[in-house]
Structures are given as C-alpha cells and as structure tokens.
Amino acid sequence: MSEQQHASAKHHITGFVLSLLLTFAALFLALNTPLSVGLKLTVIIVLAVFQMLVQLVYFMHVTEGSKIYQIISFSYGIFVAVCVVAGSIWLMLLNGMSMY
Amino acid sequence: MASSSVPKGTPNFPEYQTEEGRLKIFGFWVFLAAEVVLFSTLFATYLVLADRTAGGPTGKELFEVKDFMIETMLLLTSSFTCGLAVLEMRKGNKKGVFIWMIATLAMGLGFLGMEISEFVAYVHEGATLQTSAFLSGFFVLVGTHGAHVTLGVVWISLVLTQVAKRGLTPMTCRKLFIGGLYWHFLDVVWIFIFTAVYLTGLI
Amino acid sequence: MGLFNFKMPEHFIIMNNPLIIGAWISIILVSVGIVFFVTKYKKWGYLWREWFTTVDHKKIGVMYILAALLMLFRGGFDAILMRTQLALPDLKVLDAQHYNEIFTTHGTVMILFMAMPFIIGLMNVAVPLQIGARDVAFPVLNAASFWLFFVGAMIFNISFVVGGSPDAGWTNYVPLAGSDLTPGVGINYYLWGLQIAGIGTLATGVNFFVTILKMRAPGMTLLRMPMFTWSTLITSIIIIFAFPVLTVTLAMLTFDRLFGAHFFTIDAGGMPMMWANLFWIWGHPEVYIVILPAFGIFSDVISTFARKRLFGYNAMVISMVAISGLSFIVWVHHFFTMGNGPWINSVFSITTMAIAIPTGVKVFNWLFTMYKGRIETPAPMLWSLAFIPNFLIGGVTGVMLASAPADYQYHNSYFLVSHFHYVLIGGTVFGCLAGMYYWWPKIFDFKINERISKWAFWLFVVGFNLCFVPMYLVGLQGMPRRVYTYGEHMGWTTWNFVETIGAYLMGVGFMLIVWAIIYSILHEKRDRSGDPWNGRTLEWAISSPPPHYNFSRMPSRVTSADPFWDAKKRGETMFDENEPLKPIHMPNNDGMPIVLSGFMFIAGFGFVFEWLLIGFIGLLGVIGSMIWRSFKDYDADHYVQVDEIERDQAELKAALEGRS
Numbered sequence: 018m019s020e021q022q023h024a025s026a027k028h029h030i031t032g033f034v035l036s037l038l039l040t041f042a043a044l045f046l047a048l049n050t051p052l053s054v055g056l057k058l059t060v061i062i063v064l065a066v067f068q069m070l071v072q073l074v075y076f077m078h079v080t081e082g083s084k085i086y087q088i089i090s091f092s093y094g095i096f097v098a099v100c101v102v103a104g105s106i107w108l109m110l111l112n113g114m115s116m117y
Numbered sequence: 118m119a120s121s122s123v124p125k126g127t128p129n130f131p132e133y134q135t136e137e138g139r140l141k142i143f144g145f146w147v148f149l150a151a152e153v154v155l156f157s158t159l160f161a162t163y164l165v166l167a168d169r170t171a172g173g174p175t176g177k178e179l180f181e182v183k184d185f186m187i188e189t190m191l192l193l194t195s196s197f198t199c200g201l202a203v204l205e206m207r208k209g210n211k212k213g214v215f216i217w218m219i220a221t222l223a224m225g226l227g228f229l230g231m232e233i234s235e236f237v238a239y240v241h242e243g244a245t246l247q248t249s250a251f252l253s254g255f256f257v258l259v260g261t262h263g264a265h266v267t268l269g270v271v272w273i274s275l276v277l278t279q280v281a282k283r284g285l286t287p288m289t290c291r292k293l294f295i296g297g298l299y300w301h302f303l304d305v306v307w308i309f310i311f312t313a314v315y316l317t318g319l320i
Numbered sequence: 321m322g323l324f325n326f327k328m329p330e331h332f333i334i335m336n337n338p339l340i341i342g343a344w345i346s347i348i349l350v351s352v353g354i355v356f357f358v359t360k361y362k363k364w365g366y367l368w369r370e371w372f373t374t375v376d377h378k379k380i381g382v383m384y385i386l387a388a389l390l391m392l393f394r395g396g397f398d399a400i401l402m403r404t405q406l407a408l409p410d411l412k413v414l415d416a417q418h419y420n421e422i423f424t425t426h427g428t429v430m431i432l433f434m435a436m437p438f439i440i441g442l443m444n445v446a447v448p449l450q451i452g453a454r455d456v457a458f459p460v461l462n463a464a465s466f467w468l469f470f471v472g473a474m475i476f477n478i479s480f481v482v483g484g485s486p487d488a489g490w491t492n493y494v495p496l497a498g499s500d501l502t503p504g505v506g507i508n509y510y511l512w513g514l515q516i517a518g519i520g521t522l523a524t525g526v527n528f529f530v531t532i533l534k535m536r537a538p539g540m541t542l543l544r545m546p547m548f549t550w551s552t553l554i555t556s557i558i559i560i561f562a563f564p565v566l567t568v569t570l571a572m573l574t575f576d577r578l579f580g581a582h583f584f585t586i587d588a589g590g591m592p593m594m595w596a597n598l599f600w601i602w603g604h605p606e607v608y609i610v611i612l613p614a615f616g617i618f619s620d621v622i623s624t625f626a627r628k629r630l631f632g633y634n635a636m637v638i639s640m641v642a643i644s645g646l647s648f649i650v651w652v653h654h655f656f657t658m659g660n661g662p663w664i665n666s667v668f669s670i671t672t673m674a675i676a677i678p679t680g681v682k683v684f685n686w687l688f689t690m691y692k693g694r695i696e697t698p699a700p701m702l703w704s705l706a707f708i709p710n711f712l713i714g715g716v717t718g719v720m721l722a723s724a725p726a727d728y729q730y731h732n733s734y735f736l737v738s739h740f741h742y743v744l745i746g747g748t749v750f751g752c753l754a755g756m757y758y759w760w761p762k763i764f765d766f767k768i769n770e771r772i773s774k775w776a777f778w779l780f781v782v783g784f785n786l787c788f789v790p791m792y793l794v795g796l797q798g799m800p801r802r803v804y805t806y807g808e809h810m811g812w813t814t815w816n817f818v819e820t821i822g823a824y825l826m827g828v829g830f831m832l833i834v835w836a837i838i839y840s841i842l843h844e845k846r847d848r849s850g851d852p853w854n855g856r857t858l859e860w861a862i863s864s865p866p867p868h869y870n871f872s873r874m875p876s877r878v879t880s881a882d883p884f885w886d887a888k889k890r891g892e893t894m895f896d897e898n899e900p901l902k903p904i905h906m907p908n909n910d911g912m913p914i915v916l917s918g919f920m921f922i923a924g925f926g927f928v929f930e931w932l933l934i935g936f937i938g939l940l941g942v943i944g945s946m947i948w949r950s951f952k953d954y955d956a957d958h959y960v961q962v963d964e965i966e967r968d969q970a971e972l973k974a975a976l977e978g979r980s
Contacts, residue, residue: 139534140457140458140530140534140535141458143530143533143534144457144458144526144527144530147526147529147530147560148526150560150561151522151525151526151560151561151563151564152564154560154561154562154564154565155564155565155567155568158564158565158568158569158598158601159568161598162568162572162583162594162598165591165594166583166589166590166591166594169588169589169590169591170589171582171587171588171589173588246575246579246580246581247579247580247581247582247588248582248588249582249588249589250582250583250585250588250589250590250591251589252582253572253575253576253581253582253583253590254583256581257571257572257575257581257583275947275950275951276950279950279951283954288953288954292950
C-alpha cells in the first residue's frame with residue numbers, strides 16, 4: 018500500500034511538471050516565435066487539450082470509480098462543446114453572418 | 118440505498134466506501150461534463166465577439182503577460198497541492214489534508230485577488246462590461262470562472278470545518294474528493310481561458 | 321442601476337382588461353378557497369410532511385403531473401383565446417399587444433411548463449420501479465428539481481397579473497427582446513422563469529442518468545431495460561448537455577437587460593444573430609427531450625397491449641442513441657432564412673433529414689410489434705395508436721421543412737405552426753396522456769374511467785386534426801404565424817373557422833380528461849394487486865400503490881427485457897420469497913428543497929423587477945440553504961425495519977383477500 022502511495026505522489030509531481038512545461042511552451046510559441054497566426058492558434062489549442070488530459074488523468078483520477086461511464090460522459094460533453102464552439106464560429110464568423 | 122456490499126473493481130479508498138459516495142462522485146463527474154458545455158457556450162460567445170471592440174480597448178492593449186502568467190501559475194500550483202491533499206486524505210493523514218488544502222485555498226485567494234485587481238485596472242482604463250461586445254464577452258467568461266473559484270474556496274473551507282469536526286470519515290472524504298475534482302476542473306477551464314483569451318488576444 | 325433602486329414599473333398590478341380582471345378574481349377566490357379548506361380540515365401538517373418535504377420519487381412524480389395538467393389548462397386557455405380571435409376576419413377579442421403576449425406565454429408554458437414536467441413526472445413515477453430501484457440516486461436533489469421547476473413556472477405565470485407578460489415569442493428573439501425595444505419586466509419574467517426551471521431540469525437530467533446507470537436490479541443489463549427507461553437515459557443525456565447552453569444564453573441576455581452588456585444589442589458590436597444561434601443549440605435538443613420519452617412510452621404501451629415482445633429492441637436503442645447525437649448538429653434549420661451561406665444550409669439540411677432515418681426505423685418497429693399481435697385498445701393504447709399516423713404527418717412535413725430552399729417558402733407560415741403542433745401534440749401530448757393512463761393504476765389503486773376517457777380521446781383527436789390540417793393549407797396559402805388578425809379578402813376565413821371549431825373540441829376533450837380523473841377518484845373500482853394491464857416489466861410486479869420503499873425484496877429473476885411477463889409464463893414471481901427480509905435504507909424527508917426554492921422565488925422576483933437588493937438577498941438565501949443542508953447531511957437517512965415491512969405486507973394481503 019505505501020509503495021502504491023509513494024508512486025502516486027510521484028505521479029502527481031509528473032503531472033505538475035508536465036502542466037508547467039505545456040503552459041510555458043504555449044506562452045513561448047505564442048509570443049516569441051515567427052510562426053503564422055493560424056499555425057500558432059492550432060498549436061496552442063492542441064497544447065491546451067493535452068493540458069486538460071494531464072489534469073484529468075494525473076489529478077482528477079478519471080480512471081477510477083465508474084471509469085467507463087465517467088469517460089463517456091466527459092467525452093460527450095466535449096463533443097457538444099466542440100459543436101457549440103466550432104459551429105458558432107463557422108456560422109457567425111466564417112460565413113458572412115458577422116455583418117448582422 | 119446504501120448497501121454494504123462494495124462492487125468489484127471499486128477503488129479501495131474511503132470516498133468510494135459507501136454506495137452514496139460512489140453515486141455522488143459519479144454524479145459529480147456528470148455535472149462537470151455539463152459544466153464543460155456551460156463554459157463552451159461562454160467561449161463560443163467570447164470568440165465570436167472578440168474582434169467587436171466598438172472603438173474601445175482591445176485585448177492586445179489590455180492584457181499584461183506578467184499578470185496572467187502569475188494567475189496561471191497560482192492556479193496550476195493550487196491544482197497540484199489540491200491533488201496532494203487528496204493523496205494525504207487517502208493515507209488517512211488529517212494534518213496533511215489541512216496543510217495542502219489550506220495552501221490550495223491560499224493560492225485560490227491569491228488568484229482571486231489578482232483577478233479582481235486586473236478587472237479594476239481595466240475599468241480604470243475605460244474597459245467595462247458596457248464598453249463593447251468584446252468586453253461583455255470577456256468579463257462574463259472570465260468572471261464566471263472567477264465566481265466558480267470563489268464558490269470553490271467557500272465550499273472547500275466549509276468541508277474542511279466538517280473534517281475538523283468529524284475527522285476523515287467516508288462521508289467527509291467523499292466531500293473532500295468532490296471538492297478536489299471541482300478545483301482541478303476549474304484549472305482545466307483556466308487553461309482554456311489562458312489559451313483562447315489571453316494568448317490568442319496577444320497573437 | 322444601483323443596489324438600492326426600487327423603481328416601480330409603470331403598471332405593477334395589471335387590471336386593464338376584463339379577461340385579466342376575471343383572472344384576478346379567480347386567482348384570489350381559488351387561493352382563499354385552498355387556504356380556507358386546508359386550514360379548516362387541518363391539513364397543513366399533512367401537506368408539509370407528506371408532500372412538501374417528500375423525497376419519494378412517486379410523490380414527486382405525482383406533483384409534477386398535477387402541475388403539468390394545471391399548465392396544460394393555462395396554455396390551452398391561451399390557445400382557445402387565440403383561436404377565438406382568429407375565428408373570423410377582423411375580430412376584436414384581443415388587441416395586437418395582448419395577442420403577442422398570449423402566443424408568447426402559450427408557447428413557453430406548453431413546452432417548458434407543461435411538456436417538460438409531464439415527461440419528468442412520468443419518469444419519476446415509472447423509471448425507478450422499472451429498473452428495480454428504491455429511489456433515485458439523489459432523492460433530495462430530485463425534490464429540489466421539482467420545487468425549482470415549480471417556482472420557475474409560478475414566476476412565469478404571475479407575469480400576466482403582476483407587471484405584464486413577455487411578448488417577444490417563446491423564442492424571445494433579440495433585438496426585439498432587448499431592453500431598447502422592449503423595456504419593462506415582461507421579458508425579465510421569461511428570462512428568470514426559464515432560468516430557475518432550467519436549473520431544476522438540469523439536476524433531473526444528472527439524477528436520472530446516474531440512477532439508470534448505477535442502480536439497476538441484479539440481472540438487468542443495459543439491453544434488458546424497458547424502452548421507457550432507455551428513452552429516459554437518452555433524454556437525460558440530452559438534458560445534461562443542452563440545458564447549460566440555455567442557462568448561459570439566458571444569463572447573457574439578463575446581463576444585457578439589467579447591466580447594460582452588449583452581447584445581443586445592435587450597438588457597441590453586439591450580435592443579435594448570436595441569440596438565435598445559441599437559443600436553438602439548446603432549443604433543438606429540447607424538442608427531442610420532450611419527444612424521446614414519449615417514444616419510450618409508446619414502445620412499452622404498444623408491446624403491452626399487443627401482447628408481444630417489442631420488435632427490434634436493439635434497433636430502437638441504436639435509433640435513440642443516433643437521435644441524441646444528431647440532435648446537437650441540426651439547430652441551424654430553425655433559421656435557414658437568416659442569411660447563412662449555401663454550405664451551411666446544405667450541411668444542416670442533410671443532418672436534419674438524416675434524423676428521419678432513425679425515427680422511421682422506430683415507426684416500423686411499432687408497426688411490426690403490433691403485426692399479428694392480440695391487440696387490445698384501452699385508453700393508453702388508443703393514444704398510442706393515434707400517435708403513429710398523426711406523428712407521421714408531423715414528421716413528413718418536417719422533412720419538407722428540412723429542405724432549405726423550400727423552407728424559404730414555409731418559414732414563419734402556418735405550415736410550420738401545424739408541423740410542430742403535429743409532432744408536439746401528436747407525439748408528446750399523446751405520449752404523456754398514454755403514459756398517464758398507463759401508470760395511473762400503478763401510482764394509485766384504480767384506473768381512470770375507460771368510458772369517459774374514450775369520449776375524451778375521440779373529441780380530442782378529431783378536434784386536433786380539424787384544428788391543424790387546415791393550418792397546413794392556410795400556411796401554403798401564405799398565412800404568416802403570429803398575426804393577430806387578417807382581412808376577409810385574404811381568403812383564409814373558412815379554414816380559420818374550422819380550426820377554431822377543432823380547438824374548441826380539443827378544449828372539451830381536455831375537460832373530459834380532467835372529469836374522468838375526478839370521476840375515477842370518486843367512483844372507480846379499487847384494485848391493489850398491482851398488475852391491471854397484464855404487464856411485462858418490473859413495475860407491475862409490485863402492489864399498487866407500491867410501498868414507499870418500492871421493493872421489499874430486490875427483484876432477482878431479471879432474465880430478459882420483459883422479465884415480469886416471462887416470470888408469469890414460467891409461473892414464478894419476480895422475487896425470491898425465501899430470502900429473509902432485511903431493513904431497508906431510505907432517505908429522510910427534507911425541508912431544504914422547498915426552502916431553497918422559496919428563496920429562489922424571492923431572488924427571481926427581485927431580479928425581474930430589477931430590484932437588485934432583493935435579488936441578492938434571495939440568492940444568499942439559496943446559498944445559505946445549501947450550506948445548512950451540507951452540515952446536516954450526516955443525519956439524512958433511516959432504516960425501514962423488518963416489522964414495518966411485514967406489517968405492510970400483511971395489510972396488502974388483507975386488502976387483496978377482501979377484494980376476492
């Protein structure tokens with residue numbers, strides 16, 4: 018048991034280090050690189066998604082308890098979130114609706 | 118309702134020991150999934166309105182890298198300490214729970230202080246909720262997150278008073294664990310605010 | 321906009337119209353009457369202990385259904401007024417403003433305060449019994465859901481006598497609903513009524529999702545759940561992911577109206593189209609929230625009264641899962657005409673039409689279930705049989721509307737009005753009524769009188785078609801929705817008159833439905849044996865009404881999707897009678913939900929009138945109630961002892977022997 022707990026403390030430190038790395042990587046990419054705007058946006062969004070996975074797995078213990086149901090619920094939430102955000106942007110910004 | 122038999126595959130942790138605990142933890146996950154959609158609606162609105170500054174200040178003019186990075190660090194670190202508190206809780210170490218949770222709350226309060234002074238500064242620069250669609254979107258999105266953090270601080274403090282009184286029972290452990298889930302989730306939301314509001318605003 | 325600003329609106333008490341004065345008189349008479357009789361017969365304690373603080377899902381379900389019937393009356397009365405005004409050209413029953421208010425409240429009440437609570441009431445009544453649970457996962461939260469819904473409905477409903485009704489349509493489109501064009505409290509009532517009820521609904525979604533996934537009886541795998549339970553599960557998912565969008569959208573318009581934000585305004589960069597976009601991201605899933613449970617009810621009812629296993633069980637489940645996913649990617653079809661590009665309209669046309677596929681699969685499954693069945697036609701089955709052709713008409717016209725170019729012709733005409741009434745009445749209302757007749761002898765120990773119910777059925781269904789078939793026709797002739805009158809020369813007079821006759825027939829049908837209930841309470845034969853329809857699923861294996869803990873022993877022989885039917889064929893019961901009775905762990909009654917909702921009422925009322933201090937005091941009360949509850953959470957349950965269970969069983973046995 019104590020070995021398992023020791024491992025989870027390490028687990029948490031890994032998660033923390035990863036989240037710091039991802040945050041500073043996003044900051045550096047956004048402000049200090051000559052990449053195109055589109056590419057920067059894509060990369061920082063991907064980094065944010067990884068950051069979310071780090072939180073879910075390392076800190077929130079999504080894989081414990083009602084594991085499958087928890088993952089399915091959260092994924093469905095993300096599916097709807099993507100529909101809402103991408104759909105709104107597509108409709109309102111990319112399709113000339115912004116004149117209204 | 119609560120049955121004494123624990124189903125196979127249940128983690129051997131206090132918060133999962135009762136039927137009620139298992140139901141509530143799962144129910145809270147479902148609630149968090151709903152919160153994902155709640156925040157996504159705010160994000161969608163903010164992103165659609167982000168360029169509509171109506172002659173008022175823009176994100177580039179307002180956002181200070183140093184300020185939002187400190188806010189980000191405070192929340193990220195508090196998420197880490199909150200995780201450690203849950204670890205101590207599972208070890209049955211009440212003192213450890215208090216140390217790490219109080220650290221978490223202190224950083225949460227620090228974050229809130231930073232955010233409030235950020236908002237006050239914006240208002241002094243003439244950037245209010247009423248100035249433009251961009252700022253309405255900004256204040257309501259970031260403000261909703263801030264209100265959640267405030268609620269989290271109050272909530273976890275109240276749970277800690279219950280722990281102080283009753284010790285680490287399956288019930289108080291369940292409450293602590295759920296409070297922890299909420300706190301980590303707010304960190305996730307902040308990451309997206311950091312990315313979609315602050316970084317994107319500066320690109 | 322200060323904290324201590326208590327500006328009165330221009331008209332606080334509305335008295336400008338004989339209809340509203342009549343409403344005032346009846347409201348006062350009914351309230352005084354209720355208070356008088358409850359006090360006279362000393363029933364306050366009983367009401368508080370048995371109903372106001374109950375956490376029993378069956379009682380909560382009954383309260384939902386009663387509230388829904390009340391709201392059906394209110395919304396129906398609005399409809400009758402509208403049809404009276406439109407019966408003939410140039411009538412002056414209602415003026416334009418009053419007509420606007422009435423179609424707004426009709427739509428909002430019917431969708432959110434009639435269909436939703438009716439559906440949720442039936443879920444409460446039936447789902448825990450169908451899966452063999454002793455309550456829902458979070459009983460206190462369930463009570464809070466009900467009381468929040470009730471407070472939301474009451475806030476919305478007092479608008480027409482205090483302060484003025486909302487008048488921007490149930491879709492509440494901006495900029496019309498913004499504070500520039502519609503100042504005053506009406507729209508605030510809409511925002512806060514929906515907001516409060518919506519929070520309750522979201523909690524219901526979480527509650528039933530967890531209940532169904534985690535609290536099923538031993539042996540009941542997901543693919544052995546009754547179809548109504550399946551539909552509740554899918555509906556819960558849609559609620560969980562659609563209602564947060566409504567919450568945020570309403571909050572943003574509230575910020576616009578109360579605090580001068582610019583989300584949906586015309587100036588300062590606001591975007592009125594964003595309201596329509598967000599409203600329908602919630603609004604389209606919402607219509608599936610009210611139709612899917614009806615599908616579940618029809619599935620259970622049809623298989624019961626055709627005496628056959630449901631045809632294509634797996635196909636039914638897959639169809640519903642598909643509908644839940646599709647429901648989130650079709651919303652644009654509500655505003656094809658608002659200037660989207662061809663790409664967007666094409667994509668959303670296709671997704672919309674795709675929904676017809678799983679729905680069609682379901683229709684065929686119902687038909688094949690009945691094929692070669694021994695069909696009986698008591699009231700629940702009658703409504704189910706009427707549903708199929710009527711819903712089909714609504715569905716087919718829906719596919720016509722889904723075609724974006726054609727929609728430019730149909731949009732905002734009576735064709736559309738008829739379409740959504742065919743799906744909502746032909747689907748949801750018929751489904752709710754079928755469910756009510758079907759489970760009534762489970763919640764109580766008697767059926768609703770068959771003879772009166774059949775009269776009600778025929779009057780309602782004939783009236784319904786008389787009312788809405790002509791709407792398709794006048795719609796195609798160009799009659800727009802939401803007009804308060806029309807000229808003789810338009811040529812719409814005859815059909816409009818027929819529609820009004822139909823509407824009155826529906827009104828008579830509704831009154832007969834209510835009469836049948838009252839008559840049955842007084843005269844119908846009592847039967848506690850619990851299986852009046854020769855049912856197939858778990859809820860029929862226990863007595864009617866069930867004891868408050870539902871199952872004295874857990875059902876132990878669930879081997880199929882029709883466990884009770886199969887057990888009866890094997891000559892067994894659902895329970896292992898040799899298993900010793902054990903004490904049952906149950907939640908205590910709880911006063912928090914109603915207290916919290918009372919504070920929510922204060923908050924809502926304060927914010928409606930933009931009296932911020934009162935609003936914030938109410939919100940503090942809400943938070944305080946939750947904190948109070950959290951601290952007394954440690955003593956919130958009890959055990960039902962074995963001797964009490966045995967006493968219940970002996971009493972039931974005596975009642976059953978007395979009958980035979």
